[in-house]
Amino acid sequence: MRLGMLTACLPQWSLERIAGWATDNGYEALEVAVWPGTGGRDFEAAHLPVADFGPQQVDETKALFERHGLELSAFAYYENNLHPDLRRREEIRTHLKHAIDAAQALGVPHVGTFIGRDWTRSVADNLAEGQRVLPELVDYAGERGVKLIVENCVMEGWHPDGYPGNLAYSPELWEWMFSLGFYLNWDPSHLTWIGIDPVETIAPHIDRIVHAQAKDVELDPVARNRYGFFGKVDKGDNPFDMGWWRYRVPGLGQVDWPKVVDRLYEHGFTGTLSVEHEDPVWGGDDERITQGLRIAQRTLRPLIVG
Template sequence: MLGFVSAILPDHDLAGVFEVAARLNYDCVELMCWPPAGGERRRYAGTAHVQAEGFSKADAAEVLKLAADHGVTIGGLGYYPNPLDPDADAARTAVAHLERVIDAAALLEVSVVNTFVGRDPAKRVEENWPRFLEVFAPLVARAAERGVNLAIENCPMSFGKDEWPGGKNLAYSPAIWRRMFEDLPDDCFGLNYDPSHLMFMGLDPYAPIQQFGDRIHHAHAKDVRIDRAARQEFAPLEDPERYHTPKLPGFGEMNWGRFAGLLYEVGYRGPVAVEVEDRAFEGSDADVELALKISRDVLRPFWPR
């Protein structure tokens, strides 16, 4: 199923998001579920097309009817905070809302909630690990009890002054994923796989698909352009914004046919959601729709209706 991430339509209500998806011939949408107040307001964050707080069976029925009326489905719910935030209040807020998003997904019979593990960026991986287990063991159990997959996006989140150098998401590399799944082995705990993050770090974006195919519960389609001269100048350990640029599928370095073929080979048949973070297409609603049209036309041969 080909979809897109609703964060790129922050000024549209839910009906408007579904209308865009239907008109542009997308199959599904990953709906953002940030809190209505008090959540992060970084770029691409803070949008709520499903209000998870106080979400009821009646709300779920209304949302599902709206989707059905437009002929699209909900590919997943998305909420990407830092559940391991060193600020204890911020961490509690993130975890509590993530619990509500998991509950909302169960009511909607949506199979996956996409999120971040989070991290204290001032601490090493080993120092973050006990808190990761403390926070995520009950979240994974909650998801399993409700029949929901909990999928972690693999972005290192090391793009801003308050995120550098450690980043705000622990789950950025295959070695860490392997350890996560050994320590929290429930099959519902897996990946929201975005190959662009591996590519800008200089890692192979294709090989992990074969290694972790049974743990891929959702996928993002975002491309990346690497300025190799800048990376040689600043070094890969420098702020990644100095040498990489998120692009639409087809405008960067990903081989989407190879990516799609590997996903099919490991048996993945779930949503592949276009994540528009290409700033060349953010000037207007018309630019955003153009971005979604271009992305659809690049990817549709690999994920036909």
């Protein structure tokens, strides 16, 4: 198992700068954000130009990772592959294929994405649509030696009423997407707030957990008594503000990291555990973000066999 980090928390930094910082601070791998450009969400970042990725970019990227002694564990392009706007869906599909092509050129084994959801239609209709349109993406990746990995994020902010916007949030839905050929970028934080014990999901699905994200979550039961499980009705200008929980860096929330890492080891996980920093306490500027990453590293490093 390797300790990595997702680069999206530092959208204004160059990949060279992130790689140097990561090496100096005890990280072994990078999960590289490859959105087309920084956008409206904090976690969008463009750290490699995968839409225009020629031989020069391949050579420069390989040299960068060799120079810093890091592994490139995955590309990250988490977008809605079932978007209701078909033109937007095609843009996402096209860029995801660019990411897959760049991954093939670099020998990167995984490209991360979301299943997504058409929020104007029922879950049943979305599953039928997914079975129709998603296998072509899986085949495109497979032909190039790349696995598509889906993070089990609920993406409640994508739905106008705060319901799941990414149909990969539960083991029941994982089994559906596995049948289409997807793999899992397993994240315990999302499971925790929706009431699923993350540790109990590892053993039954370990053959499909090829990459994992390390993000924690802090629950506020008192606030939940006011808003209910589905969160605030009035979320202001932040559709992801549920009001009774928030993401934290590992060690500052409810996730039992010693048990999580031990169970991953027990069942043979040999991939990257990648810190995904979306902690509002340790956010807002580069100094606080990097301090949050140091807290995560200090929490997880003692648990990972060197």
